Amino acid sequence: MSKNVDAAPTATVAVSTTTKWKKIKTKMWKYRGFYLMFLPVFIFALFFFYLPMIGIRYAFYDYNGLKEATFVGIKHFKTMFTDPFKSKDFFNAVLNTVEISVFKLLLTTGFAVIVSIFLNEMINIHFKKVIQTIIYLPHFLSWVVTASLFSLILAPNSHGLINTFLLNIGVIKSADEYIYFLGSSAWWRPIYFLINLWKETGWQTVIFMATLSGINPELYEAASIDGAGRFQKMRYLTFPAIRNTILTVIILNLAKIMNLFESVWVLQNNAVIQTSQVLETYIYNQTFNSGRIPNYGYTAAVGLFKSLIGMVLVLVCNHWSKKVREGRGIV
Amino acid sequence: MKKRVLPLLLSATMAAGLFAGCDKGGDTNTTTTAAGNSGTQASNTATEVTAPESLTIMVDGTLVATTEEGQAEFIAKLQELTGIKTIKIVQPDHSSYYDNVSQVMASNDRPDVILLNSTYLQSYAGEGILWDMTDAYASSDLKTRHDAKNSGVYVDSVRMDGKLYGMPMQRGGGCVTYVRQSWLDACGLKAEDITNYAAYIDMLTQFKNKGLSTVDDYVIGAAGFIGSEAPYINYWPEFYQDAYPTFVQQADGTWVDGFELDSMKAAMQRLADGVKNGLIDIQSLDQKTSDARTKMASGEYGVFTYWANHWAANLENNIAKALPDEDNTLVALEPIDEVGTYINRLANVWCIVDDGNNDSSREQAIFKYFIETMQDGDKVQFLWTYGVEDVHYSYKAGTVLAGTEKEKTYEDGTFHWLEMKSDNTKLYSKMHITAVDALVTLKNDPNALAESAVKASQLFTANCRNEAMIPSTDAYAEYNGSLITIKNEIIAKVATGEWTVDQGYEYYKEQKGDQMSKMIVDSLNALN
Structure with missing residues (x-):
């Protein structure tokens, strides 16, 4: 008796599963064209995004790329957090990454908003387009070229544009006082942010300009009739219109803040290593600087930790995004 | 435990072997453990070997023949002279060469021959992935050629516990x-x-x-x-x-x-x-x-x-x-x-990657047809030193750097470098081996190195000490x-x-x- 009682629901589940699969198959066949188009993307993602993730396992192994990997459990994570010689550098890199990334994000986004609003206020359309083109261009320069350019402009000699200017206007008294912007711990970060502003502000204005162009001009006309001045229109019309876009841009970029390498790497040098070392440059240095074959296990562990923080940030940002964008998340 | 002790012993002996080489700062008569005591490949050296069908070489920017600078012609000539049918050169950017070496050696796609510095030689030899060429070298004509120019000390300086895992093609320089x-x-x-x-x-x-x-x-x-x-x-x-x-x-x-x-x-x-x-x-x-x-x-x-x-x-x-x-x-x-x-500096060395199949016939063939020929004192060494005729240098009458202050006309039969393909305002000045630093005397050497380069090299050789090697x-x-x-x-x-x-x-x-x-x-x- 008990056998029959147990068998009935199992059979129902089996039938229901079979029906579900049939429906899915039918749908897949119906939309086979779309699935065919999706296939290359799926294969690409599988091979280039997911397959390499097998390497994550090395975070739990001692592995130098030659000898067979030895399982060591969470040894590398312990080293990262508790080793008296390595944890200090690691935490310094984590702190630097967060500080540099967050400040850079807020600064470039804020500046892009201001520039977008100013551009939006421009009446002469041709002049506006010229300005837009000029400020977009730096985005297309590689970081290597950008670093070379700024090391020339900021050179601590009479060829350096900034130092010569400072000398000419009397801020510095003589050639002995030339400022080594990229070689000074005090100056490195402000200069890094300025270079980022120069390079990325223009590109970030694209999104804000798109939002601004969507504002109904009748609203401005109505505001004018009501006696609103230019500043009041900016404050009460333009800014509220792009507020959601600003939050979206910040949230989307916040998820990527742990990925900071190229821009820091090309501007970094031995004298500013403590203020400029971020997680990705730390991983690189630990991997290739010892003068010996590295233990990839430790650096894989640091990389995995970085990815986990990144994933948490994505989930948190997704949560915020849903709130800000009326239920629409980023993932 | 044995696995750990081996690399340490090898490293320590290599460090000791470094006190040979320069005219100053070390006893030039000092040699490390004599070659020929490993015995692992002894029986194979007598076997007749034929040229490998194909060969993949990994080299840094010290090979001037990059893809932009006539690498295809260089490969064709090397294939013709060595009898190796297919040669492939993997040449990553010079500044990130060892990043690439680490990645490639960690993969299953290792090259057959690789140029390594002392640090990587030590590490990779200690891990057992480089072929021990001690016996092959001891019984080779290459050793005779080195001995004729008293170059054995430079080979000895890269030995590890008497064993040879890489072959220098010239002095390390500094x-x-x-x-x-x-x-x-x-x-x-x-x-x-x-x-x-x-x-x-x-x-x-x-x-x-x-x-x-x-x-x-x-x-x-x-x-x-x-x-x-x-x-x-x-x-x-x-x-x-x-x-x-x-x-x-x-x-x-x-x-x-x-x-x-x-x-x-x-x-x-x-x-x-x-x-x-x-x-x-x-x-x-x-x-x-x-x-x-x-x-x-x-x-x-x-x-x-x-x-x-x-x-x-x-x-x-x-x-x-x-x-x-x-x-x-x-x-x-x-x-x-x-x-x-x-x-x-300790010289960079050419190493043969051991495929680990306990059959050294492939490695023997690479040694004979690639490593040995590179310093044959003849045509192949000439190729590695000066490049390909009429691509990198020429004996034909002609004018180089025409229209510049450095314009020079050469008569037929006179050796002269040609303009670089990537920058025709400059001339080639070497291929891979620097003539004055070569360990084997080159037949028909045009002695084309500029006088200032020869002088600098001679001054350095007369006033140098060897870099110290630190065991791992x-x-x-x-x-x-x-x-x-x-x-x-x-x-x-x-x-x-x-x-x-x-x-x-x-x-x-x-x-x-x-x-x-x-x-x-x-x-x-x-x-x-």
Whole structure:
């Protein structure tokens, strides 16, 4: 008796599963064209995004790329957090990454908003387009070229544009006082942010300009009739219109803040290593600087930790995004 | 345990083998364990071997024949001369070569032959992935050719426990200090009078006071105040003198960290003084080698420590190009008294990657048809030294650098370099082997190296000591990366004047540099 009682629901589940699969198959066949188009993307993602993730396992192994990997459990994570010689550098890199990334994000986004609003206020359309083109261009320069350019402009000699200017206007008294912007711990970060502003502000204005162009001009006309001045229109019309876009841009970029390498790497040098070392440059240095074959296990562990923080940030940002964008998340 | 002991023993013996090679600074008669005692491949050497069907070579930028510079023609000629049907050259960017080597060797797609420096030779040989060519070499004609030129000491210097895992094709080479003759003349100085540090600093000061630099006052610079790879200090010999920033073995065999010795503190103070007094270009901190070379060419520097080979001629050519109205002659200084000798790098070596199948016939064939032929003293060595005829050099009548001040016409039958494919304002000056540093006498050598390059090379060879080899230990591999970062930061900050020497050493202790250093020193001394 008990056998029959147990068998009935199992059979129902089996039938229901079979029906579900049939429906899915039918749908897949119906939309086979779309699935065919999706296939290359799926294969690409599988091979280039997911397959390499097998390497994550090395975070739990001692592995130098030659000898067979030895399982060591969470040894590398312990080293990262508790080793008296390595944890200090690691935490310094984590702190630097967060500080540099967050400040850079807020600064470039804020500046892009201001520039977008100013551009939006421009009446002469041709002049506006010229300005837009000029400020977009730096985005297309590689970081290597950008670093070379700024090391020339900021050179601590009479060829350096900034130092010569400072000398000419009397801020510095003589050639002995030339400022080594990229070689000074005090100056490195402000200069890094300025270079980022120069390079990325223009590109970030694209999104804000798109939002601004969507504002109904009748609203401005109505505001004018009501006696609103230019500043009041900016404050009460333009800014509220792009507020959601600003939050979206910040949230989307916040998820990527742990990925900071190229821009820091090309501007970094031995004298500013403590203020400029971020997680990705730390991983690189630990991997290739010892003068010996590295233990990839430790650096894989640091990389995995970085990815986990990144994933948490994505989930948190997704949560915020849903709130800000009326239920629409980023993932 | 055996696996760990082997690399350590190999490393220690390799270090001992380094005291051979240069004319000064070591006993040139010293040789390490004689070749031919490994016996693992002895039976195979007698077997007749045929040319491998295909060969993949991994090499850095020291092979001039890049894809833009006639690599296809080079490969075709090499295939023709060696009988190897298919040769593939993998040549990553020179500056990131060892990053690529690490990645490739960690994969299952290893090359057959690879060019390695001493650090990687030591590590990879210790891991057993390089083929032991001891016996193959001992019974080869190559050894006879080396012996004929007394080059055996350079081969012995890369032996590990008597075994040979890589073949040098030339001396390691190093840097000498070049001075602009016109600058010396302007100050009424003679190179032979610059014999000690006081005279050297006086020379720099006179150059500065005379305002000879085209930019500001500084008269000397380099790429970094400390090098990123051993021997680390070779761009600043006069300032570092007897100091060495990493581990050194003392006369009694014990290891110490050179960074913790007074000599290093004095060296950093000399660098700081040089910058403070406006003699040294402070941008040496973060400039690339090419930036430093450009500054030398454009007259910002009158003193520049750089490679003692074809670079002597290249630097002169660059000056001539940038400053056509000025005398471009460079004079290489003999090491000042406090320096004693310049440092000869351990030679890079060509290694055969062991496929681990317990059959050495493939490796034997690669040794015979690739490694041996590279130094055959004949056509293949000529190819590796001068490149492909009518691509890199020519014996045909013709004019090079036409329309420039350097235009030169050659008669039929006279050797001359051709214009580079990527820059027709420059001529080729070598292929891979530097003629003056070759270990085997080359038949029909056109002796095409510029006189200045020959002079610099001879001066260096007569005044050099071999770079010290540091054995590998677990502590070294674990902590030296962090330690190097701390040391480099201190040197940079002291040199640029941000810290005093004492502040630098306080920071060293704060960062536990002394404790990391002690662990490494203890591990090295435990090998004794």
